[in-house]
């Protein structure tokens with residue numbers, strides 16, 4: 001009899017699996033044929049077989065999606081998680097300061113992975129209006145990324161902090177298998193703790209410093225919160241996009257892609273000095289002209305960066 005389960009932690013050879021039909025986590029090794037050509041990761045659905053007291057992973061169920069980077073050298077996928085319903089991009093609005101470029105890069109990834117995303121603006125209790133948050137939210141909502149302004153520290157604040165309450169966010173997560181991305185210190189651990197309603201308590205940075213034995217994750221792991229599951233993965237905190245080839249980048253900017261397709265020029269760099277470029281012909285919707293301009297400048301920055309990486313590699317090879 002084969003037992004359906006989900007991988008919660010993936011180590012080199014050993015995998016922590018949660019059996020679907022029981023509230024039980026078991027450790028299992030994988031059959032050699034399963035490991036052939038696959039790295040098993042957190043979020044993978046597998047089939048187990050029980051022999052005595054030992055469990056063995058005998059099958060990997062096809063993934064609905066993969067959270068990955070490409071290895072720059074051999075172009076092979078490095079998968080860190082699988083089967084995610086939602087990517088949570090977390091940012092702080094105080095310390096560390098909000099960085100548009102970082103969030104744009106994470107957003108670009110979610111389009112590459114083809115997984116729906118939301119942005120959580122955390123630490124709203126400390127927000128000093130030092131950037132135009134409404135403008136930022138318009139940029140993301142225009143590409144289908146819902147935004148939430150919350151405080152993980154004061155989740156019960158009844159009046160909320162603007163867009164989407166903590167409760168709305170919990171509703172959004174209901175029954176999902178999510179993955180959370182964000183720079184260190186933005187409050188990911190605290191968010192998970194608060195969102196779980198006390199179900200799990202993760203060590204936040206300050207406790208770690210006081211020497212209470214902080215739990216630092218070095219691999220992806222699934223965390224069971226009562227009403228949803230979430231993967232906290234240090235492996236993808238890097239927001240560099242240097243594994244994306246320049247010609248593909250535009251595909252991960254769904255707001256810019258249709259405009260770029262109407263551009264008369266092949267390989268147009270969309271510079272304002274280029275007469276006839278679709279981005280400057282006045283043909284763009286005035287309602288979104290400001291956010292498109294801002295997104296285009298972000299696109300160009302990333303393009304410059306990944307083009308540099310490419311020429312550097314070419315020189316080496």
Ligand SMILES: Nc1nc2c(ncn2[C@@H]2O[C@H](COP(=O)(O)OP(=O)(O)O)[C@@H](O)[C@H]2O)c(=O)[nH]1
Nearest residue numbers: 123151152153184185186187188189190204205
């Ligand atoms: N004021 C305030 N501080 C927060 C909030 N969320 C997290 N923090 C603090 O920010 C620091 C980093 O939080 P942590 O959860 O460890 O961030 P992580 O590195 O992304 O997991 C800790 O000192 C938290 O107490 C918040 O909503 N408001």
Ligand SMILES: [Mg+2]
Nearest residue numbers: 188189203204
């Ligand atoms: Mg953390």
Ligand SMILES: [Zn+2]
Nearest residue numbers: 263268270277
């Ligand atoms: Zn152009």
